[in-house]
Amino acid sequence: MTGKSLIEVKGASQLARTLRKAGADSKDLRNVNKKAAQVVVPAAQGRVPVRSGALQRSIRAGATQKAGVIRAGKKSVPYAAPIHWGWPGHHIKPNTFLTDAAKQTEPAWVDIYNEEIQKIINQVQGE
Template sequence: MAGDGIEYSSGGTRIRVEGLKAVLSKLNKAGASSDDMKDLMHEVGSIVVRAAQPPVVSGTLAGSIRAGRGKTKAVVRAGFASIPYAGVQHYGWPAHGIAPHPFLTDALRANHAQVFAALEAGIDELLAKNGLK
């Protein structure tokens, strides 16, 4: 299905998942609970959260890393208004001599197989639960 793919690129590797939006739409029409989808996406994001290793000075930044509860996507966030330096640590700030430490990207890259496996298993479970498998 054109335009229905999700793509992940890293270096010379590119992964494309086709049909995810269609599956999510069918699950929604079949009555899959919005909370079920949010729980699945939180579980997928939590894989990256557990693997993330930010630079440690006080541990405050590490304690701010969390998975969101999106219905259609897994989101991982770091920092709060009180921890505004999370982005600077992750992406760097060359003008101030701060090198990037892409701890979230590195965690995703190192665990992408586990992320996709958890997503596949979770969707299979929801399909079976809603009589679509």
């Protein structure tokens, strides 16, 4: 049982294309996305159920040029998705710690996007 949660920033692809055409470095966009995603990690770690702590320690931020990503689980922690989304057949109720943390921290990561994208725009404009 797997699931994905997505909080989409509308226009992110168009912004990336526009900034690329204007001479912005694609690493700048990836860095902005990672910085915003990192805001969510501590909030998610505080919401996740803890037995051994392995799931909590597996929560991490990643990024591409187009998106910031918060991941939980890995090969040694394969139960992240069933804990997050639930698994009715095994009597596991959902605990949407990642999506709840993203919603809770939204004002902070939106501010980061606003500030950092403005910095990139200013660099492109030569300010």
